[in-house]
Amino acid sequence: MSLRNFQALRLDAMSRDFGSLNALKGISLTVGRGEFIALLGPSGCGKSTALNCLAGLMPLSSGSIWLDDKRIDTLGPEARGFGMVFQNYALFPHMSVRKNIGFGLRMQNRPKAEIETRVAEAMRLVRLTDQGDKLPGQLSGGQQQRVAIARAIVVEPPLVLMDEPLSNLDAKLRLEMRAEIRRIHASLGCATIYVTHDQDEALSLADRIVVLKDGQTRQIGTPAELYGRPAHPDVAEFMGYRNVLKTKVTLGEDVRVTLGAASLSATPVDVTQPGPAVMAIRPEDLSPRADGPIPAVVQTAEYRGRDFFGVATMQDGTELYFRAEHAVKPGETLHLGADPHRILVYAA
Numbered sequence: 496m497s498l499r500n501f502q503a504l505r506l507d508a509m510s511r512d513f514g515s516l517n518a519l520k521g522i523s524l525t526v527g528r529g530e531f532i533a534l535l536g537p538s539g540c541g542k543s544t545a546l547n548c549l550a551g552l553m554p555l556s557s558g559s560i561w562l563d564d565k566r567i568d569t570l571g572p573e574a575r576g577f578g579m580v581f582q583n584y585a586l587f588p589h590m591s592v593r594k595n596i597g598f599g600l601r602m603q604n605r606p607k608a609e610i611e612t613r614v615a616e617a618m619r620l621v622r623l624t625d626q627g628d629k630l631p632g633q634l635s636g637g638q639q640q641r642v643a644i645a646r647a648i649v650v651e652p653p654l655v656l657m658d659e660p661l662s663n664l665d666a667k668l669r670l671e672m673r674a675e676i677r678r679i680h681a682s683l684g685c686a687t688i689y690v691t692h693d694q695d696e697a698l699s700l701a702d703r704i705v706v707l708k709d710g711q712t713r714q715i716g717t718p719a720e721l722y723g724r725p726a727h728p729d730v731a732e733f734m735g736y737r738n739v740l741k742t743k744v745t746l747g748e749d750v751r752v753t754l755g756a757a758s759l760s761a762t763p764v765d766v767t768q769p770g771p772a773v774m775a776i777r778p779e780d781l782s783p784r785a786d787g788p789i790p791a792v793v794q795t796a797e798y799r800g801r802d803f804f805g806v807a808t809m810q811d812g813t814e815l816y817f818r819a820e821h822a823v824k825p826g827e828t829l830h831l832g833a834d835p836h837r838i839l840v841y842a843a
């Protein structure tokens with residue numbers, strides 16, 4: 496039976512233990528065909544373990560994995576036939592680009608003519624048509640990663656799994672390859688699961704992002720949902736809300752939080768009661784303004800081309816990350832403020 500034309504990949508309470516360590520604690524997720532999913536989380540949260548379990552390189556401790564109504568976690572990696580792209584490319588150094596890409600098809604004993612056609616098609620898709628006779632060592636990092644991608648997709652896998660595939664590339668190439676990966680994904684129509692610890696990468700590539708922490712799903716949502724309204728303070732912190740601060744919330748005509756002597760109108764995420772709470776603000780949303788209610792003294796400020804990012808301390812020593820449109824100097828007192836819909840409040 497071909498697994499290629501599946502409609503949904505379903506993880507049902509996927510778990511994996513290493514001795515007493517629960518590296519994955521019951522991950523459940525349904526991935527539609529054609530969907531691009533990013534698994535995002537800090538080091539050690541279980542991203543690679545999840546990918547290895549999906550690929551069949553590591554058995555589950557409990558739970559199951561399904562392609563439509565076929566259970567696949569009991570199948571070996573070859574029977575699943577997923578495409579894998581790793582951080583270190585893992586190319587065969589002694590084989591030409593063409594041979595590397597055709598490897599999976601040769602393993603499947605495909606006719607020679609079919610292999611040639613499909614390899615040529617894959618090379619065209621990753622824009623390596625004129626590099627077929629070179630050895631991997633004669634290619635740039637970005638080109639090697641393209642070979643690795645071509646090798647993974649040439650077998651027309653139902654699912655492509657990518658483990659931090661861009662982390663060995665320099666910043667410019669990373670941006671270029673991001674766009675390439677998105678384009679290749681769209682032209683294939685398969686599902687892609689992409690592991691990264693880089694929130695920008697996840698935001699720019701994925702249809703949906705799964706944020707993992709300590710082996711658990713913390714939030715699943717579109718990039719816009721995660722960026723604009725993280726469900727937990729720790730997801731917020733991971734999504735660039737560098738100001739995650741203890742506060743007190745009051746519920747009246749509007750929801751207000753206190754910060755030092757200041758009282759700020761804010762947006763509740765899950766607070767329903769007054770009292771101790773946690774607030775989150777992005778540095779780019781906290782700026783000096785005429786009516787800014789939070790006095791703070793600049794400690795450091797960095798020029799970022801269009802504006803300045805810096806750290807300022809409140810009277811009680813609380814550090815705030817802010818953005819300023821004009822140059823600010825250490826020692827200067829700013830009056831910081833943020834729009835109410837940019838101040839998120841969570842139950843403590």
Ligand code: ATP
Pocket residue numbers: 513516518536537538539540541542543544545692
């Ligand atoms: P990174 O971004 O650093 O690669 P990750 O999110 O991919 O991290 P995993 O490699 O999946 O994290 O590891 C999850 C947890 O499982 C970690 O605590 C790790 O130490 C542990 N772990 C992973 N592989 C093994 C193993 N083979 N034996 C024992 N513990 C392991």
